[in-house]
Amino acid sequence: MRKLDTIIRDYHWGSRTALAELRGAPSPSPAPEAELWVGAHPDDPSRLRDCGVPLDRYLAANPAGLLGPGSLAAFGPRLPFLLKVLAVDAPLSLQVHPDREQAATGYAERGYRDDRAKPEVLVALTEFATLAGFRAPAATAALLDGLAVPGLAPVRAAVAAGEVGEALRLALTGTTGGLVAEVAAAAARAPALAHVAELAEVYPGDPGVVAALLLDAVVLRPGQAVYVGPGVPHAHLRGVGVELMVNSDNVLRAGLTTKEVDVPAVLSVVDTRCGPAAVLAGEVDGPLRTYPTPDPEFRLHEARPGAVLPGGGPQLLLCVNGSVVVRRGGDEVVLAAGESAFLPHDEDAAQLAGEGRAFWAAVNLGA
Template identity: 75%
Template structure:
């Protein structure tokens, strides 16, 4: 088999309590509902759960390590070292994820060396909705939050209101995470009557007495329609609530949690990483070129594209292709691979040969950014 060949992958399904028993199973053509919740489909070469080359079982990270220059290409190798710089996932969210934040590159390196972070890489990420997708992302404009808190009418939130009035969003969050657990019940009852905050009442039903419920009052509540996207920079506080989406990120599993989880939380660590800017949730720049729809972010590690039949995929740098519905055929240099829902492939660096996509399905193409 030529070194430029497209290699079909066997991806890893991760099971967490918040996952769906139907979404990934149905995408992959498996019995539904599944016996346990299936939360994430990992496509890539992260050492915790690398995809494997179909037919031989070789982990993708080991495959790359055997020939990093040839498979990754000189530009990626020079910029990111002998590893795939991005990780592609499908998220199937049936219950809220934790309230969390990710470090940037510099803080990830420090945290890995000094604080036990899982990786030495930052974790920006972009998520494209496959279904209606609900998420919390970034601090809402303080004036809008103050108006919602007035409508909520909970006296116990006065310290949060005072911090917002002083322009101290970080202080409002600090109070919520440290003291907000005492007013969760009252907040939940009041939020059920405020349409813009009903997601807060829903969170309280899942996480009673969790201070993260009160912190959620500060965040933008976003509902994405299929094809729409949200961009989460390092330092942006967020929590995905419900839906199915494709997510591309730097090849990192660094997560610090502030609440809405039975797992350990690290409030001081979260506060140290926070991006305090407020305003609407950030979206990537979307560029459409025929069958190629690109979700552009500023990150050099990755770029995500939605592709359909007729797309031509240039061969510079390492690439992943994931089919999310129907079937597609990816062909390069005289060889082809058929991908059906939930199936994926690795396309090694091959600047002399572009790949073509045919078929009636939809797919997502992950490349190095630029």
């Protein structure tokens, strides 16, 4: 087992307190801190604390021994998942991720960042607000009727006809700044749409504000999770959560951002059948709470002292409060809040002790 130094990514939507306080660092931080990365993505790999070697380079030196035969055969000589903590103080972009086939084609032909899909599951550490998946058409039609904004008539007609993809296309390509302002004014009078009014304040004139009317608004309680599969449109709004995903940074943005937007690409991969994203309570088995997802690359668990972490395949462990002790064989690693460790492939189980709480990421080869 190897203790890791993790990476902090600074984006404008991040928090100046959440990740600093998680790590016991001075708070507020000098700049917004948005994401804590634990993993081996080549853009920002964690490093082995005792020697500074990047985790991706460490794995490349002995993929069979460190990843194990099952993970190596299924996913190649790389860590298949990436673990993060998100600290969201301002809305993220409206975005979607391609599936495996779309990602491979997009990487070869359209310059996508990775050749892999990016399904993900996020567990709330605090109350966490997000837009994820399409609201039921009848509910969306009623919501649009209540706003009473004439310029939304084409979008409303598409929704009523069950053509959610066409409604999204109209929202993203047929929306003017004036219509966004009308929507913002109407949303400000509707308490259930306070998030839409906020989006319009942050991104005035952005068509993503209108597209947000089509999405399901979810507020997760601590311990609840949301699963975002390929093609599911989403935009995180606020809160702190632990997120596990395929080891990919494939993001296609539709709006609500100052970064590059590619509406045609978004429309080509969005899953208009997806409905609201799945909210998970987790399956409790003693000190383990598991958040099941259909992806073979990853499985996320909340782990408390007394948990037994079965061996087999690569694993990551991140402590989120207090401290935990991880023991396997004759090895022992102590993690304080904000610290993490890589557990290489081993058939022996690890035991968790201490007085804290951690999140455990492993492969899900039975999926």
